[in-house]
Amino acid sequence: xKHRHLSTLFIGLLxxxxxxxSVIHVExxxxxxxxxxxxxxxxxxxxxxxxxxxxxxxxxxxxxAQEREIVKGYDDGTFKPDNPVNRAEFTKIIVEALIGxxxxxxxxxxxxxxxxxxxxxxxxxxxxxxxxxxxYPDGTFQPVNNINFVEVSKILTVAFRINHRDAEDxxxxxxxxxxxxxxxxxxxxxxxxxxxxxxxxxxxxxxxxFKEEISTLPSLNACDFIPILCPGNALEGYGDRFIGNVDMKxxxxxxxxxxxxxxxxxxxxxxxxxxELNRTAYLWSQEMxxxxxxxxxxVGQTEYYDYNMISDWFKNIGVEFENINTVTFTENxxxxxxxxxxxxxxxxxxDAIKSTFDMYMGEKDKEDRSHYNSVMNKYFNEVGLGIVLKxxxxxxxxxxxxxxx
Numbered sequence: 279x280k281h282r283h284l285s286t287l288f289i290g291l292l293x294x295x296x297x298x299x300s301v302i303h304v305e306x307x308x309x310x311x312x313x314x315x316x317x318x319x320x321x322x323x324x325x326x327x328x329x330x331x332x333x334x335x336x337x338x339x340x341x342x343a344q345e346r347e348i349v350k351g352y353d354d355g356t357f358k359p360d361n362p363v364n365r366a367e368f369t370k371i372i373v374e375a376l377i378g379x380x381x382x383x384x385x386x387x388x389x390x391x392x393x394x395x396x397x398x399x400x401x402x403x404x405x406x407x408x409x410x411x412x413x414y415p416d417g418t419f420q421p422v423n424n425i426n427f428v429e430v431s432k433i434l435t436v437a438f439r440i441n442h443r444d445a446e447d448x449x450x451x452x453x454x455x456x457x458x459x460x461x462x463x464x465x466x467x468x469x470x471x472x473x474x475x476x477x478x479x480x481x482x483x484x485x486x487x488f489k490e491e492i493s494t495l496p497s498l499n500a501c502d503f504i505p506i507l508c509p510g511n512a513l514e515g516y517g518d519r520f521i522g523n524v525d526m527k528x529x530x531x532x533x534x535x536x537x538x539x540x541x542x543x544x545x546x547x548x549x550x551x552x553x554e555l556n557r558t559a560y561l562w563s564q565e566m567x568x569x570x571x572x573x574x575x576x577v578g579q580t581e582y583y584d585y586n587m588i589s590d591w592f593k594n595i596g597v598e599f600e601n602i603n604t605v606t607f608t609e610n611x612x613x614x615x616x617x618x619x620x621x622x623x624x625x626x627x628x629d630a631i632k633s634t635f636d637m638y639m640g641e642k643d644k645e646d647r648s649h650y651n652s653v654m655n656k657y658f659n660e661v662g663l664g665i666v667l668k669x670x671x672x673x674x675x676x677x678x679x680x681x682x683x
Contacts, residue, residue, distance in 0.1 A: 328357040335468065336479040339486040348375045349482060359479030366421035368430065368481065369411060370401040372437055375485050389419035410437050424475035428452035430484065431459050438488045456500045457507070463497035464488060467520055470561055471595050472503050496520055501553075508553055515556030517564065521667055525624045530556070532628055533663050536635050537653055546656055554597055554682055555662020559675040561595065562609070566675070567668040572613045583609075600681045605657040607679040610638065610649050616672040627672065631665070634674055652678050 327344065328351050331337045340357055343349040348371060351357045363371075373381065381404040387394045388403040402419060405411045410433050413419045432455045435442050442458035445451055452472070459465050464487045466480055476484075486492065501508040502516040511527075518526040530551065538548040566572050579587045588609060592598065599606040612634030618626040641647035652658070658678040666673045 327351075328355065330356040331359055331479075334359045334479055336466070336483040339483040340479060342486045343375075343482040346375075348485060349478070357478060359482075360477050362424040362475040363478055363481050364422050365411075365419065365425045365429070366398040366402065368425045368433070368476070369405050370398050371481065371485070372410070372433060373401045373404055375489065376437055389413055389417065391418040392421065405433075408437075426473045426475055427469050428456065428472050430476050430481075431455035434464075434484060434488055435459065440488075450504075453500075453504060453507075456503060460497065460500035462487075462491075463493040463495065465498040467496060467498060467517070469498060502557060505553055512551035512553055512556070515553065515560055515662070515664060517557075517560040517664065517666070521665065523618070523621055523623045524627050524667075525622070526665070528624050529627055529631070529665070530663050533631070533635070534661070536632075537661070540639065541654060544654060546654065547659070549661040549678075550659065552660040552662055552679070552682060555660055555677040555679060556664060557662070558592065558595060558597055559662040559664030559677045560666065561664065562611070562675040562677075563664040563666040563673040566611065566613070566673045567666040567671075570669055572611055572673065574609060574611065598683045599679045600683055602657045602680045605655065605680060607677065608652045608655070608658075610652050610676040610678070612637065612674045613671055615670060616667060617670050627665070627667075630672055631674055652676070 328340065331340050334340065336359060340349070340359060344351075349357070381400050384400045384403040384407060386403060387399055388406050392399050392402055398421065402411070402421070411419075431452060434440070435455045435458045440458045440462060442454045445454050456472070464484065466483045468480060487495065496519055498516070508514075513527040513530045515526060515530065534549060534551060541548065574583045574588065576584070576587045576591045589606070592607065612631070614630050614633050616627065616630045620626070638649040638653055641650040655678065657680055659681055660679045662677040664675045
């Protein structure tokens, strides 16, 4: 198994950089995550000099990066943590995080679309020399393109000398890097898809986790993004580890038993879980929780349920359904109050979501029975369940499909 290494000089500089970090801030970063559901430090009281990050998920990481002069804000005092980061900005920030300076000796241009002496040229050329970055197949660097998660995975893995395997036959080039981040518990919970543009806040979180080797915070798994890596247990789902003191396997099995018991009464085949649909269902539940509202409306959607826009939403995250007699998929949602502070809240959550299931079943003899019809649709074969707990509520999404293409 091969592992990439930087030059001896680079390693020395990196060691010096890491050795001067404050132990106090390291411990604060490790400890300040209790009480959240895995999305950073929303429950921590952290003082910040930026006027738009005090309530942000990654406030602690932003403060960490600011104190070490790895990141800077804007003239108006903001950090704009949800803004995307382009390739030039990210390269500059990573190089400064590693060696703590502008590598001016690399000031000459190294890509045809990088002008000599432009503000980021030395950083980009240094990163290319050290093997941190490569250009596109046409030889360009495209500095203004937003950098995405898979690109960041490679750069950080190589830059911080994280052991990783080579890509196996048939694998995408980025798979070993995503696996490496997953193995070290470095993937923040707000990363939703492989090609997602990384925000400034997520960038700060990633840098802090890498520099301090923090593996104690909740992290997504490579399996959440690359289904072929999944162990095959369809009762597991994306985001389950963020729910805390709930056994989601038990919840998911019980929900499926409720469904299949009712379907068998009508002579219908059983549903089976699909991990991809568990993931999409969780993503929509998270979206509803973030908005603090329960509906089907994707960005720009005006109708309550717009099939085409929801279909596009699925396609954008890599999910398409087989068309069987014009039937492909549908989505059911629900919510209700939920508070549990015990060591095991599985039964309490099941009691809570049973009200949503009963609501679906209660439509059987009503004129509008769209939820009931979804549960009983004879063309649907696969199902996914996603639950998010936030604001003393549960947000629940069920995705039903024919078969995934």
